[in-house]
Amino acid sequence: MQHGPLVAAFSSSAVAYSSLLIGGRPSLQAFVVAFVTCLLFFLQLRIADEFKDAEEDAKFRPYRPVPRGLIQLRELGVLFALGALVQALMAWFLEPWLLVVLAIAWAYLALMSVEFFARDWLKARPITYLWTHMLIMPIVDFFATACHWLPEGRKPWLGLGLFLGASFFNGIVIEVGRKLRQPEAEEEGVPTYSRLWGLKNASLVWIFAMLTTAAFAIAAAWMIGFSVVLAGMLALVFLWGMWIRAGWEKATSKQFELVSGVWTLILYLGLGLLPLFLLR
Numbered sequence: 511m512q513h514g515p516l517v518a519a520f521s522s523s524a525v526a527y528s529s530l531l532i533g534g535r536p537s538l539q540a541f542v543v544a545f546v547t548c549l550l551f552f553l554q555l556r557i558a559d560e561f562k563d564a565e566e567d568a569k570f571r572p573y574r575p576v577p578r579g580l581i582q583l584r585e586l587g588v589l590f591a592l593g594a595l596v597q598a599l600m601a602w603f604l605e606p607w608l609l610v611v612l613a614i615a616w617a618y619l620a621l622m623s624v625e626f627f628a629r630d631w632l633k634a635r636p637i638t639y640l641w642t643h644m645l646i647m648p649i650v651d652f653f654a655t656a657c658h659w660l661p662e663g664r665k666p667w668l669g670l671g672l673f674l675g676a677s678f679f680n681g682i683v684i685e686v687g688r689k690l691r692q693p694e695a696e697e698e699g700v701p702t703y704s705r706l707w708g709l710k711n712a713s714l715v716w717i718f719a720m721l722t723t724a725a726f727a728i729a730a731a732w733m734i735g736f737s738v739v740l741a742g743m744l745a746l747v748f749l750w751g752m753w754i755r756a757g758w759e760k761a762t763s764k765q766f767e768l769v770s771g772v773w774t775l776i777l778y779l780g781l782g783l784l785p786l787f788l789l790r
Contacts, residue, residue, distance in 0.1 A: 513552060519775050521548040523782025524654030527673055530734040530785055531666035536658050543600045543608075544654040550593040551615065551650050557590045558623040570699025605661040611653045618649050636706055640685065647681035648674035672730035673781065679723040680777055686716045687770030691763045713755045716766065720748055720773060727777055735789060740780040747773045 521544040529536040560567070560576050561583060568577045575581050594616070601608035622643060625632055632639040651674055659665055689702040690712055696705050703712040724744050731737040751769045754761050 514549065516771060516774055516778075517549045517552060518545055519778040519782070520651070521545040521654045523778035524651050524673070525658045526782035526786040527730070527734070528655045528658040528666055528670070530782075530789065531669045532659060532662060532664045534658075534662055536786075537661075539604055540657040540661070543604045544657040546600060547597045547612070547657075548650055548654055550597055551619070551653075554590050554593055554619060555622075555646065557586045558619060560586055562623055562625065566699060570697065604657060607660055608653070608656060611656045611660070615646075615649050615653050618646055622646060636701075636703075640682065644678055644681040644685060648677045651677040669730055669733040672726050672733065676723055676726035676730055676777065676781070679719055679726060680774055682719040683716065683723055683773060684770050686712065686719060687766045688763070690716065690761075690766040692761075695763060709758055709761075713758045713761070713766070716770075717751060717755055720751055723773075723777065724748065727781060731781060731785070734785055736780065736785040739784070739788075740777075743776050743780050744773070747776055 522541055525536045525540050525544050564576065564583065567574050571577065576583060576586075597612060598609060601612050621627075626642065632642065652670075655666075655670060655673070659670075686703050690704045690709060691702050692704075692709065696702060703715065706712065707715065724741070727744065728737045728741050731740040747769065751773065754765050754769055
């Protein structure tokens, strides 16, 4: 219920944007396969985190479900495998070549799960850690777009690159936005960007990530004749974010997360479903 609407906007935007670039009305099957597969991808990311961070969670976050024994890692592993089976079957049903794209996403997820075999090196370099992990966003989005253009046999490369760039930087908006806290709200053993850079500087990084996302998104929207509308929509949310950031001394983590969530929803609706219905 919390993430479903955002994932629906994320996946449907990818399918709709692809159809707006190359033409053709996207099928209902493309939307369904993209949504279910993306939703399961984000579930698998969370499950992978449970395995990856099991030791730290047991030490610093004993209130979470796995350390409390409410669910076992073995059970989560089974759930992960069942999700992968559903993803593979749906990809095969829509277009067998989608299995290749799916395999690429799985391979990157597997590398993330083992921290690219360089856990300590990455932990010591938080910026590198951030961008290497956020690459999963355009990879998953690439799969969602492929649910349309691959069965159609056409590749919208230029616009697709701009769209995936917006997806990558929006991932940074979400990731940084959910890890901004006041000093008294910081938890021992829980890495946050506000702890790393200070809330003032970290919130500025968040603002610049929004600006970069907007630049890619507006360029992508220009490819489909929707740049002015999208720019206006994003500007309203950006001003909200600037207002929160201006009062960073009293801003709460929930405020940053809320703005990031609304920003994401507006971004993807403005790159997909809205122009699909308004321009056709």
